[in-house]
Amino acid sequence: VSFTPxxxxxxxxxxxxxxxxxxxxGRQKEILSVLVPRLTDLTKSDCxxxxxxxxxxxxxxxxxxxxxxxxxxxxAPRADVLSRLLGNLVVKNKKAQFVVxxxxxxxxxxxxxxxLQNLLGYLALDSLRRALLxxxxxxxxxxxxSSSAVKHSPPEQQQYISKAILICLSHLKExxxxxxxxELLTSVMEGVKCHLDxxxxxxxxxxxxxxxxxxxxxxxxxxxxxxxxxxxxxARELKSLLVQTPPFCxxxxxxxDDRNEKADAALPGVLEGNKKSHPAAAVKPEEESxxxxxxxxxxxxYDMSEDKELKTKAPVYIRDCIEVLxxxxxxxxxxxxxxxxxxxxxxxPAAAREVSVELAKIVLHLEEKTCIEGFVELRQRAQxxxxxxxxxxxxxxxxxxxxxxxxxxxQRVDILDVLVLAAQELSCPKSHGKTKHSDVQKPYxxxxxxxxxxxxxxxxxDERIKSKTRRxxxxxxxxxxxxxxxxxxxxxxxxxxxxxxxxxxxxTTFDLLGEDHFVLGRLVxxxxxxxxxxxxxxxxxxxxxxxxxxxxxxxxxxxxxxxQGLLSCISSVLLSVPAERLLEDxxxxxxxxQSWLGDVVExxxxxxxxxxxxxxxxxxxxxxxxxxxxxx
Amino acid sequence: MALPPPDPQFVLxxxxxxxxxxxxxxxxxxxxxxxxFSGSENGFIHVWNLKTHRVDTPLDGHGRKSVxxxxxxxxKDRLLSQGRDxxxxxxxxxxxxxxxxxxxxxxxxxxxxCSLLKVAQGRWLMAMAAKALEEVQVLELPSKTSVCxxxxxxxxxxxxxxxxxxxxxxxxxxxxxxxxxxxxSVALWNLSMGKALSQLVCHQEPVMSLDFDSEKAKGISGxxxxxxxxxxxDEQQNLQVYKTHKLVNAGISDITIRPDKKILATAGWxxxxxxxxxxxxxxxxxxxxxxxxxxxxxxxxxxxxxxRLLAAGSKDHRISIWSIxxxx
Numbered sequence: 001v002s003f004t005p006x007x008x009x010x011x012x013x014x015x016x017x018x019x020x021x022x023x024x025x026g027r028q029k030e031i032l033s034v035l036v037p038r039l040t041d042l043t044k045s046d047c048x049x050x051x052x053x054x055x056x057x058x059x060x061x062x063x064x065x066x067x068x069x070x071x072x073x074x075x076a077p078r079a080d081v082l083s084r085l086l087g088n089l090v091v092k093n094k095k096a097q098f099v100v101x102x103x104x105x106x107x108x109x110x111x112x113x114x115x116l117q118n119l120l121g122y123l124a125l126d127s128l129r130r131a132l133l134x135x136x137x138x139x140x141x142x143x144x145x146s147s148s149a150v151k152h153s154p155p156e157q158q159q160y161i162s163k164a165i166l167i168c169l170s171h172l173k174e175x176x177x178x179x180x181x182x183e184l185l186t187s188v189m190e191g192v193k194c195h196l197d198x199x200x201x202x203x204x205x206x207x208x209x210x211x212x213x214x215x216x217x218x219x220x221x222x223x224x225x226x227x228x229x230x231x232x233x234x235a236r237e238l239k240s241l242l243v244q245t246p247p248f249c250x251x252x253x254x255x256x257d258d259r260n261e262k263a264d265a266a267l268p269g270v271l272e273g274n275k276k277s278h279p280a281a282a283v284k285p286e287e288e289s290x291x292x293x294x295x296x297x298x299x300x301x302y303d304m305s306e307d308k309e310l311k312t313k314a315p316v317y318i319r320d321c322i323e324v325l326x327x328x329x330x331x332x333x334x335x336x337x338x339x340x341x342x343x344x345x346x347x348x349p350a351a352a353r354e355v356s357v358e359l360a361k362i363v364l365h366l367e368e369k370t371c372i373e374g375f376v377e378l379r380q381r382a383q384x385x386x387x388x389x390x391x392x393x394x395x396x397x398x399x400x401x402x403x404x405x406x407x408x409x410x411q412r413v414d415i416l417d418v419l420v421l422a423a424q425e426l427s428c429p430k431s432h433g434k435t436k437h438s439d440v441q442k443p444y445x446x447x448x449x450x451x452x453x454x455x456x457x458x459x460x461x462d463e464r465i466k467s468k469t470r471r472x473x474x475x476x477x478x479x480x481x482x483x484x485x486x487x488x489x490x491x492x493x494x495x496x497x498x499x500x501x502x503x504x505x506x507x508t509t510f511d512l513l514g515e516d517h518f519v520l521g522r523l524v525x526x527x528x529x530x531x532x533x534x535x536x537x538x539x540x541x542x543x544x545x546x547x548x549x550x551x552x553x554x555x556x557x558x559x560x561x562x563x564q565g566l567l568s569c570i571s572s573v574l575l576s577v578p579a580e581r582l583l584e585d586x587x588x589x590x591x592x593x594q595s596w597l598g599d600v601v602e603x604x605x606x607x608x609x610x611x612x613x614x615x616x617x618x619x620x621x622x623x624x625x626x627x628x629x630x631x632x
Numbered sequence: 633m634a635l636p637p638p639d640p641q642f643v644l645x646x647x648x649x650x651x652x653x654x655x656x657x658x659x660x661x662x663x664x665x666x667x668x669f670s671g672s673e674n675g676f677i678h679v680w681n682l683k684t685h686r687v688d689t690p691l692d693g694h695g696r697k698s699v700x701x702x703x704x705x706x707x708k709d710r711l712l713s714q715g716r717d718x719x720x721x722x723x724x725x726x727x728x729x730x731x732x733x734x735x736x737x738x739x740x741x742x743x744x745x746c747s748l749l750k751v752a753q754g755r756w757l758m759a760m761a762a763k764a765l766e767e768v769q770v771l772e773l774p775s776k777t778s779v780c781x782x783x784x785x786x787x788x789x790x791x792x793x794x795x796x797x798x799x800x801x802x803x804x805x806x807x808x809x810x811x812x813x814x815x816x817s818v819a820l821w822n823l824s825m826g827k828a829l830s831q832l833v834c835h836q837e838p839v840m841s842l843d844f845d846s847e848k849a850k851g852i853s854g855x856x857x858x859x860x861x862x863x864x865x866d867e868q869q870n871l872q873v874y875k876t877h878k879l880v881n882a883g884i885s886d887i888t889i890r891p892d893k894k895i896l897a898t899a900g901w902x903x904x905x906x907x908x909x910x911x912x913x914x915x916x917x918x919x920x921x922x923x924x925x926x927x928x929x930x931x932x933x934x935x936x937x938x939x940r941l942l943a944a945g946s947k948d949h950r951i952s953i954w955s956i957x958x959x960x
Contacts, residue, residue: 299894299895299909299914299916299957300634300635300916301634301914301915301916301917302634302635302636302637302638302916302917302918303634303635303636303637304634304637304915304917304918306637306918306920307880307904307918307920308880309880309881310881310902310903
């Protein structure tokens, strides 16, 4: 038993007051970085010191309790240390309980995973506190599963809550899971639905991971829920939270073990390699002697394993392609046709023009018959080739089909992607005469087939916005490109206006403003890109006006992906429509939009939306400045 | 593990048209250069210098009509070429000249390559498809006098002659002619008597090409189907089928046996050149270089075995030169 220096007469409450006052003034780090390690050591085995420590924190006045508890939770190295230091404070003190169970988990979301581990571990370590743990879990799940939270709260907060849920799950024991199994199940069901409905892939993935984890915990036997999603560092980190490593497992010399293991792994590899080369050498002389006995001439045959039957040749005429794709039973021929279709259409634009709409119809409905590698990309490239060969009729067809009945979401999104890719191709100057279209360097936008096209596009447009705000008036220092007529000029309107026309007219299977907000989001992004590509075309002002009205109609949409798209539309209008035209013809819509942008910057929950709105406001400012400096 | 097939030793480019005929002339003494003659679809005959791998001289003598046969008559200064302009031209290439010294009008619109045989110093026999559909005419060169005309019997329905081979049996008797026809049969003709000694149906489809080994009295023919047919000639001059060999892909345009009779090469419609051992028709290699039908294959006549080459001309405008099995 060791005694404190200064005796036990020192009033603990005075120290608590000091501690509280210091913490509430923001000096938690300084004082606690000294205090906590000292207390950790002292309380390791000494019960009296533990009691002293508990008294210390319990005596902190309520108005300073929050700061002190927060400080302790953040500074403590591990959950068991926190447990020793705070004791059952959360049970005894209402304020502490509120801070730990409500404020830190539900109202704040800036803490690291380590802090979460400390906090929840602390709750898990004592039987009195475990009830709180379960209560916390239920509340977290309620928040996780509420659709309004999923829609309106920032993605960072949603991630934080998901992490907290996973850590709670890792601490739960069997009997506790049994008791709240039913509740867990219901909340998982509801929560998963809201998450999968979201347009942001990150939210979807969070939902999938949490649902999988919960399902694995409550159904230890029997089939477990399994989703398909991209496994990257973030996903792995989340999943690692599910497993609790016991705190005393830290082995003092892991580096040596690793090194040894690696050396062991290397050796067998080397041995195997040696073994392999020997048999190979042994076989060859045998074969040679065989050959000598076999034929009298000592002619050794070469390896003829590559000698196979010739593949079926693809048709050379486009009309043959049509025939094969619609009616042929021969799958080899069908495969060869699919692979050759794009290059055939590009080599014979005149022939393609004769049958363009029919071919577009066939390719739009083309389903994968056999397992070809890259089928989706082949189909998309073929469609782009057909569209660029004969833009106006095919665009008319595709845009009309976009709003027709009985198409799947994939097909509608395909139509949008194809229109955008073809528009990009048509608006790019062709370099040096005959180009191989697959090699054309897409100068400004890299559009990948897939659902992430919006992210890359945004990145590039952001760069362009940045370059504009820095006033690089002469453009970037690039090699002069060979100029040619803008092929997109004559067809821009045909791509753009039909897509906007019917967005508010719901069909039985397709309701853009209702359930199908995913397609609405993609539509809005596609319109933004088409607007951006229409720079220097004749129709650009009319397009800009119509697009701003469209944005105005949808500006309060609840889905953040749609809102990001709307903001990108505004950027495109500001970048593509010449300043004079904006001032003369589009000024009213611009002013209305400006007031909305101000609103978004202040109040929108999504970080990307706020950033885009800010950039738009900057662009508008620049526009005003530019117009002022030009002598009118 | 068998080695992968070798790559071409070099590739001759620059004909800018499909190559239909090839012929080497390499056994001249130093400092004369080994040469390869090639006939193309655009009517040119290119004289390739095998040291520099470039064309020395292009010969334009067939009015831009496809040249489908090239042969030398004793050395590379005398060239014979056959084209789709229904002419067989004789060239004089000595000392850098490029003149057509003589020509024979065949009046035949087919594709049958003519066959040359040297019978005496300065005298050759040439067999070619004649004006009438099923006939083969044999001329003596350079006099251009007709030796005989070989007409199949009435009702034989052999169709056009597709390929010809004149040969002389080693016992020094009269030269004989082997002819492959459109109906898939091969016939052996006696020139002095002008009649067929034997006839054998080797294929179901037209015989595209044939070659014959007079020492072993064995021959091989290829057709547009998947089968190679090997037949032999017995003492009574009767043709008999000896063996057939099934191929992976259908269509053979040309077959040639190497002068040392050890290996043979076939040019395929599947873009591949196949090498077989002649003794037992053991498949030895599949050379896959060309990207279109191979029209012609030819072995070189180098005296030194290690220098021997194989040339293949294809529809993809290229001539690939291979050095394969040169150690034996």
